[in-house]
Amino acid sequence: MADKVSHDIIEKWLKAWSLSREISPPERYQSGFKVNVGEENQKVRYVFPELNDDYIELSKLIDESWIYLKVCASPDSVKNVVPQRWEIQPAGYMMSCFGPMNSLDNYYLPEGYQLEYEKYNSTSVVKIMTDKSEQASIGRVVIVDDLAVYDRIITEANHRRKGLAAFLMKELEKIALSNTISNNFLVATEQGKMLYESMGWELYSPYTSIVIPPNTIV
Template sequence: MKNTVSKDTIEKWLKGWSLSRQLPPPIAYKSGFKVEVGYPNQKTRYVFPTLNDDFIQLISSINDPWVYLKVCASSEEVKSQISGKWEIQPQGYMMSCSHSMNISDSSLHHDYQLEYESYNSTCVIKIMTKDGELASTGRLVLVNDLAVYDRIYTDNKHQRKGLATFLMKELEKIALSKGVVNNFLVATEAGKPLYQSLGWKIESWYTSIVIPGIKPGSKR
């Protein structure tokens, strides 16, 4: 798979990712970007458009746990560059959609209702049960001409009911209302088939590595 994600697109996506999580914006770091995340299990993240010398130098210079290095390359490519102290995370995929999603007319089942929130240029849609239980949720951040979809989630108990598809369509409506037609997200292996069915295409592998430490809350 050939990486077709530009550095400019990665910067916009990472800015949206940071806004969605109420984190500081990304800053340039050599040929990539850096975000000070500050979570117990993710202190910092570095993101690179390609597997290059800057990425490889970071691999050898970092010894602290919970610093994530992320790159548009396959896990097999990255695996050949790392030592045993690094742990490869499940394969991810950068995906885009520059046309209306392939979604036929859909409606939300009467057992569910929509809730909307917004913060930091982030629009949040929640699909709730009548009892107030969160069934599905997702976020959309508009960064210039790019619509960043983030934290798309459907509870296991509510899967296979079309909620994720309905959610994506509602998020798309927000982007279209602002005249934004270029959509972007990072998918997991599990989420990739859904997005592909909606007309999204894979632009690049997206691989993450980290030196694991003691998980927050664990006993030594």
């Protein structure tokens, strides 16, 4: 895990996150960033590379639902410094792989599946489809400067435990390598973290999100 989270890497990751979703790029906000997401259940997100006074003061000012505060810190450290109206979300993990992922030797595309590719702005999409045109797995890689950001890696429940996600990641990596990029970054869930670790990824930083649920008494 990095001794100190790089402000530059977080900014590149957040730019990629925004490009992947085709929304406005992040804006600087004090020592962090602000993204106007514009979704019903996520109006705005603020992201801070560290737990500091800017983050804590903002948590005291906001009393509106569906505005997310995100920070590179553990859930316990966040819980102790923000007002009780905030709800801690499931743990996230910023992960990096600054170099090639583990070998493809054990990864293969099972019979009955095929690959499809799409691209928009600087986002490349890889899909694994069944021979009945059903989407089994999908993921994106976005190139921002010298960083390849992997985003929205999803395998449908009835297609899991077949190695599809690992194969998908290696296909996405090929796109990054074709752009001479070998610095890889993503945010994982608890479930995804195990897969990425098996492929040579390492924990970069814990990543905690909080939000005020609707109808919360302030």
